[in-house]
Amino acid sequence: KDNADGGNDQDDDDDDEEEEPSETSQASQSSQVSPVTIHEEEEKKERAEDTSPESPPADNDDDDNDARATAMTHVVTECGTCQQKHSLQQMLSIDCDASFSCIRCLRNDILSRFDMSNLDYLSSHYSISDLVEILSRDEFATFLDLKLSELLESADSFIECPSCRSKWEFVPGDHDQDAPDFNREIGVHNKLLSDDAQKHYLLHRVCCRNCNKNFCRTCNGIPYHSGFDCELYQVYLSADKCRFCATALMPEDVALDAPSEALALVCNNELCLEKRALSCRETHSACGHVCHGAVDEEHCMSCIVADCEHRHAHVKQLQDDYCNICFTEELSEAPCIELDCGHIFHYDCVRKRLNVKQYLDTPAVNFSFARCPLCNIRISHHSLLATELQQIQTMYKDLEQRAYAQLREEGMLSRQKEAEEEAETAEPKITFAMKRYAFYYCYICKCPYFGGLAQCRDIAQGLNSSDFVCSPCSGIGQETCKLHGRDYMVYKCKFCCNVASYFCWGNTHFCIDCHKKQENHDFMTTKAKKDLPQCDGPENCPLKLQHPPNGQEFSIGCSLCRGTDHLYVRNTDPPQNEEGNN
Secondary structure, three states: OOOOOOOHHHHHHHHHHHHOOOOOOOOOOOOOOOHHHHHHHHHHHHHHHHHOOOOOHHHHHHHHHHHHHHHHHOOEEEOOOOOOEEEHHHEEOOOOOOOOEEHHHHHHHHHOOOOHHHHHHHHHHOOHHHHHHHOOHHHHHHHHHHHHHHHHHHOOOEEEOOOOOOEEEOOOOOOOOOOOOOOOOEOOOOOEOOHHHHHHHHHHEEEOOOOOOEEEOOOOOOOOOOOOOHHHHHHHHHOOEOOOOOOEOOHHHEOOOOOOHHHOOOEOOHHHHHHHHHEOOOEOOOOOOEOOOEOOOOOOOOOOOOOOOOOOOOOOOOOOOEOOOOOOOEHHHOOEEEOOOOOEEEHHHHHHHOOHHHHOOOOEOOOHHHEOOOOOOEOOOOOOOHHHHHHHHHHHHHHHHHHHHHHHHOOOOOHHHHHHHHHHHHHHHHHHHHHHEEEEEOOOOOOEEEEEEHHHHHHOOOOOHHHOOOHHHHOOOOOEEOOOEOOOEEEEOOOOOOEOOEEEOOOEEEOHHHHHHHHOOOOHHHOOHHHOOOOOOOOOOOOOOOOOOOOOOOEEEEOOOOOOOOOEEOOOOOOOOOOOOO
């Protein structure tokens, strides 16, 4: 320490300190104190110690430390980096260098190298204790994050989620314990995983615990490309796609023996091969796009490619539109058919729609399935669907004739004017007859039969498909008069003791009152036999005869033979059901 006499050297030092005032690290000190002041303060403290009572040794140590810190504040030395003089409290000698540098220069050096490329320099020039003393808490935390990132990048056992950037330790899966059921695991190529793909799955597929997304720890692909390694997956992405299922056509997946160039890009999947067999082999000559129609068409259907310049203006459906029959696949995923009405559907969907057998278990005969789902026009095509439509047209014509005959039988046609109006109004009368009457499929023989008025079709409450049985199969209505046959047979109402006026669904006779109740949703067909009107016996019965309890069909007899000796005869050979009961 310089003495307090104020020599020339001390004056020079004081001048330097005035020109370059030193910065203090303590917030309470804002100006520099001269060495003379330090000396006077030390003498005052010594005199105070002599006059003050004895204090505990710990207090003396604190005073000594304060005095030493105060003294260091005013010790000035030169920084080895910026060549400026600073107080000793603002200087630091790092562990790898014996010289002193100011903390400002050290901070600038560290902060200017805060990136992954300079971590080796920072680690070799500064110890952890140096960094703790030089940097703030947040800055030191940033340094630790950089070191952690360096560790994660250099070690195979640490990974970073490419989605949420969470860092985790990777633990490879055990093929016996952690592996999924590879017999059910389907890859992105819609196939089971090979042995090599299973190994790659266990070593590279990772599921983040933070965001629950799975990814490949090698290429960071989200989601994990199950079924391929990273290189093969890139080949898979750039490969051509199957025309029907859009699966990438790897060399081993391409179907052989393509029937034409238009069907060259098809995979060897069984379903795709079936679709290929039904597809048109041609390409459109105007635009060069493949025809999405069906095989054996006389003329190719219109092009449905979205950006085709030669697409007809009337074509509103495109290749990526769903079929309006199945609603499960796009039009481009199967061979299509363009109906005469102009609408396009999957060819196989139209054929299945026109299959009559699938409607035999629905009691009411309805031909709405033979109409276009979009415009309700009867389905037709210039060259295809001939077999499917022939069966429907034959059955429809047969029902038209039967409905027209029933209309004549009920006196709805004027016999006098029938011959004159037949050529002019026959078609409207047939249309009226088809709307007036209902036909049903027999549950036993599966043939359509006449079942009464169409209005009764909507009030068939409580009836199952097994209740719709035609007269030849059920025996109902088969009672025969020896003289007049079945035409004049009279039946009792099934639900009361009145004469029946209606024969609904081909198996149930109604009187006028019971039929009105059925129409008003007071359903007689759902009532138990005990809830029906009970007969009081032949003397009080309106029919004046003995008959079975209400709830059963019963034939009164021939209306022309009442009061004669000719009795009606019931069906003596009724058909039997599967259990052998009549």
